[in-house]
Amino acid sequence: MNDQPIGIIDSGVGGLSIWQKIALNLPMESIVYLADSKNVPYGNKTQAQIYKFVKLMVEFLLERKVKIIILACNTATVFCLEKIREDFPQIPIIGTVPVVKTAVEKTKNKKIGILSTENTANSNYQKNLIEMFADGCEVVNVGTNELVPFVERGEINGDKISMALGKQLEKFKNQGVDVIALGCTHFPFLRDIITKNMGEKVLILDSGDAIARQAKRVLENTNNLSSQKNPSYSFFTTGNSDKFSKTASLLLKTSSIKAEAIVLENDFANKKIGVIGLGIEGFSSAKFLLKKGALVTILDGKNENELDRDMLLKARELSLNLVLGENYLKNLNDFEIVVRSPGVKRDISELVDFEKKGGIITSSTKIFFDLCPGKIIGITGTKGKGTTSTLIYEMLKAQGLLVYLGGNIGNSPLDFLNELTKDSWTVLELSSFQLLDLKKSPHIAVMLMTTSEHLDYHKDVQKYIDAKRNILKFQSPQDFAILNKDYLSSNESDVFTSGKIYKISREGEVEEGVFVKDDVVWLKEHGEKLTVVDVSEVLLPGKHNLENIGAAIMASVVAGVSLKNIIKVLREFKGLEHRLELVRVVSGVRYYDDSFSTTPETAIAAIEAFESPEILILGGSSKGSNFSELGHVMRSAKNIKAVIGIGEEWERIKEQTRITNSNILVIEGAKDMKTIISAVQKIAESDDVVLLSPACASFGMFKDYKDRGNQFKEEVGKL
Secondary structure (H helix, E strand, O other): OOOOOEEEEEOOOOOHHHHHHHHHHOOOOOEEEEEOOOOOOHHHOOHHHHHHHHHHHHHHHHHOOOOEEEEOOHHHHHHHHHHHHHHOOOOOEEEOOOOHHHHHHHOOOOEEEEEEOHHHHHOHHHHHHHHHHOOOOEEEEEEOOOOHHHHHOOOOOOHHHHHHHHHHHHHHHHHOOOEEEEOOOOHHHHHHHHHHHHOOOOEEEOOHHHHHHHHHHHHHHOOOOOOOOOOOEEEEEOOOHHHHHHHHHHHHOOOOOOOEEOOOOOOOOOOEEEEEOOOHHHHHHHHHHHHOOOEEEEEEOOOHHHOOHHHHHHHHHOOOEEEEOOOOOOOHHHOOEEEOOOOOOOOOHHHHHHHHOOOEEEOHHHHHHHHOOOEEEEEEOOOOHHHHHHHHHHHHHHOOOOEEEEEOOOEOHHHOHHHOOOOOEEEEEOOHHHHOOOOOOOOEEEEOOOOOOOOOOOOOHHHHHHHHHHHHHOOOOOOEEEEEOOOHHHHHHHHHOOOEEEEEEOOOOOOOEEEEEOOEEEEEEOOEEEEEEEHHHOOOOOOOHHHHHHHHHHHHHHOOOOHHHHHHHHHHOOOOOOOOEEEEEEOOEEEEEOOOOOOHHHHHHHHOOOOOOEEEEEEOEOOOOOOHHHHHHHHHOOOEEEEEEEOOOHHHHHHHHOOOOOOOEEEEOOOOHHHHHHHHHHHOOOOOEEEEOOOOEOEOOEOOHHHHHHHHHHHHHOO
């Protein structure tokens, strides 16, 4: 049995008539429907144009791991079905044509009519069908492009469509046909009005049921019928998604159709594109799109004097258009495509209005996923993404694989996209912002510790977790999911993937995956349990990092890395900057920079990494976190000597942690890093650990977490 979806291609809403019959005849099958509504109708396109459109659509569906493709457009079928089959021999592709043979069998007076678009009616393919099956019958072959736009607008009733359709049906009436074969998938939606015009005695035929039966036979022959109890239906369109959704809902008599707009063309040439945000990712997107021939404008809410000077200079060097300041999103309708930066909320009114009017919203991450020719390993979670991503990258590199590192860590993946091949591996650190509207999942998806985070951006914890789960939702059975069993949100995410599931844990054994037991890291796969490495041999500090190590081991094993190369990396890898980084040892006092810690959970992990007396630097700007559990850990710990509270969030931390009534020394009032380190010096003794693990964002006192960590290291360096 196979639970991959069926793919259906058509120009616009017409193929929904086939979709209906597939859903009815194969009720356990998931379906991906792709409408090229930007180029509809195909009846007035050239053969070369149609071939280009269809090839792009087939490639799109193959990326979504469909098991069979139905080319629902009659015109596309007669023009390029055979060529498309030659180009993509790895997958069955079914075309659709007028049911001439059935019409001949059903006619009583030997007079049949065929109603198609002009290209289909005039094609040699249709003429051959008539010669082959209609011998002895009178055939009235009518081609018109006038009717398709009515269906595309949902105007399947009323005077205008009656008048347009009446002109064509008059030709059938004049010849007295008693059977009409519909040679365009749009036309079954006109069945009622055709019957009303022609009368009940004229039989109307379309190819929907025949296509559904053919698809079922192909799936049975290849043992690919689905066993899903809850199949999913996805809709994509190259044009206005809101308009398509409304028309599709009208035609299918439902309110549940919600399509996503996509861009199929890979070159973006001559398209007007607005890139929101002149940050690292925004600039990378703009540079990539410029090379593809796009007409790019950077949109940023900051004024020129507020922008990073180096980034502004780079933008000027590329002669990028800039729209800056408070009204930077005012004229979004000037663009065909808008590239959203991760920090820009998807539901702001300007973007919602832009999409309703037919604009396409994408992101650099979505562009990369659409165009990447190789395999992607994606890593997400509340914390540990950077460490895990780097470990996987180093392990694949040690194996000699062609591997690149990008996302939140390293370069924007668009910077190296042109270097990738089908044999490449890309390791991506993915935030909830980047996953928010992603519609494609990595080949290997890793979901680490997932708790509460970014509640200043997401409406609530569930919205944040839902965004994270997009890393899994679009996987196929040929993909892999690696989940942290020790955290409920991650562990319970296994129901959101169709991929092969592995679990990781530092608390107990797993059925398949990596776990820690008796100070040994174990790999368990296919019923076999292997020792990977003793915990004492791992150079990376902190018990929490054993979870990241487990995820990296499992992902690397799936990617084909040997245990020998995995162990080599584990014995050499020291960790990342600002992530529990040992800065210096001064008079027996160890100073650790964990500035990347911006949540209570990561501060807890850092605290639990050491048994020596700790002086903790805690506080910063708000992310809406709950510090109650952090307080419980701090009060229960026997080794926290002192806490230096800083930043606007300190008062709330102090209230929720309730440490002022404990045996922990609390120091307040430090306004800069120099004062913080000065306070540390007065109380630090040999064998103490000084830990900058703030559990908060950095803004206010510092530019960002890097600035906070660098200032810490600078002041420690002066001791």
